[in-house]
Amino acid sequence: QVKRAGGNDLRFYERTMNAASAERLAMEADLRHAVERGELLIEYQPVISARHLRPVGAEALVRWLHPRLGRLPPDRFIPLADETGLIAELGAWVLCEAARQARAWLDAGHERVRVSVNVSAVQFSQPRLLEVVADALRRSALPPACLVLEITETSLMADVESAAGMLRALKNMGVQVAVDDFGTGYSSLSYLKRLPIDIIKIDKSFVRELCENDDDAAIVRAIIALAGSLRLATIAEGVESAGQAEVLRLAGCDFLQGFHFSRPTPAAQLVL
Numbered sequence: 531q532v533k534r535a536g537g538n539d540l541r542f543y544e545r546t547m548n549a550a551s552a553e554r555l556a557m558e559a560d561l562r563h564a565v566e567r568g569e570l571l572i573e574y575q576p577v578i579s580a581r582h583l584r585p586v587g588a589e590a591l592v593r594w595l596h597p598r599l600g601r602l603p604p605d606r607f608i609p610l611a612d613e614t615g616l617i618a619e620l621g622a623w624v625l626c627e628a629a630r631q632a633r634a635w636l637d638a639g640h641e642r643v644r645v646s647v648n649v650s651a652v653q654f655s656q657p658r659l660l661e662v663v664a665d666a667l668r669r670s671a672l673p674p675a676c677l678v679l680e681i682t683e684t685s686l687m688a689d690v691e692s693a694a695g696m697l698r699a700l701k702n703m704g705v706q707v708a709v710d711d712f713g714t715g716y717s718s719l720s721y722l723k724r725l726p727i728d729i730i731k732i733d734k735s736f737v738r739e740l741c742e743n744d745d746d747a748a749i750v751r752a753i754i755a756l757a758g759s760l761r762l763a764t765i766a767e768g769v770e771s772a773g774q775a776e777v778l779r780l781a782g783c784d785f786l787q788g789f790h791f792s793r794p795t796p797a798a799q800l801v802l
């Protein structure tokens with residue numbers, strides 16, 4: 531469309547682009563104040579033990595209640611937060627809030643509950659992440675072993691050497707590490723033995739057609755077998771049916787997460 535743009539097409543294109551960048555600038559300005567104005571909220575999605583079918587923890591998923599645009603999912607603002615550096619403040623807020631919530635679950639008698647927090651590519655590349663995590667643990671008095679940091683396979687692969695350093699430092703603090711969206715990163719599997727990882731999260735794209743598609747079933751079984759021989763735990767994301775849950779349980783997957791068990795829910799409405 532752009533290539534063969536005559537006068538009208540080009541003007542249309544420019545106008546659209548200007549509108550898009552104006553929207554982006556406005557979003558950036560709004561995001562700058564989102565934390566202090568209390569517009570962010572966290573929903574928690576239970577992580578279920580496949581063997582006992584009981585919740586063992588929850589993943590924190592951030593949402594933005596935007597004053598004009600309404601409720602925005604993370605895919606609409608985390609990339610912008612990463613690009614603008616606002617992720618530092620946003621990520622620190624999520625970590626503190628999730629750690630505080632996990633501490634509250636412990637205090638309510640839920641033994642050994644774990645909370646998982648997503649860490650973006652930019653957050654993971656910044657040395658100050660270590661202070662932010664230490665600060666969240668100190669302020670909440672949450673035992674480090676109750677905190678799981680989820681890092682996507684893609685951010686781990688961006689720079690395996692510095693990823694290894696960061697992961698070792700996090701492990702020294704006693705927190706757990708999960709590889710998020712595993713299987714989507716076109717990565718070499720050899721990094722798995724070089725990085726101190728505890729958990730592999732099987733991406734939901736392999737779970738969606740697990741019961742209909744033999745190839746997906748074969749991939750999921752291979753991931754679970756690989757994780758098992760490396761002594762890593764597995765969590766399957768995006769479990770939407772009892773059939774998928776059963777296939778995963780029989781394949782030896784340790785934990786399940788998905789709409790079949792619970793949608794992400796504000797902590798106040800969640801029964802863990």
Ligand code: C2E
Pocket residue numbers: 575590591592603604605608621624648649650680710711734767768769770787788789790794
């Ligand atoms: P993710 O960490 O892979 O999270 C899983 C996503 O799958 C979540 O989307 C969740 O709501 C959704 N999901 C859960 N169960 C099902 C299911 O059964 N079926 C389907 N189709 N989807 C399901 P959400 O909440 O929109 O989050 C999207 C991504 O945004 C997350 O992917 C994560 O990468 C990122 N994110 C979320 N919260 C944070 C945060 O606090 N910080 C950072 N840096 N990133 C975050």
Ligand code: MG
Pocket residue numbers: 589648680710
């Ligand atoms: Mg995640």
Ligand code: MG
Pocket residue numbers: 710711731733734767
């Ligand atoms: Mg994921």
Ligand code: MG
Pocket residue numbers: 711
């Ligand atoms: Mg994802």
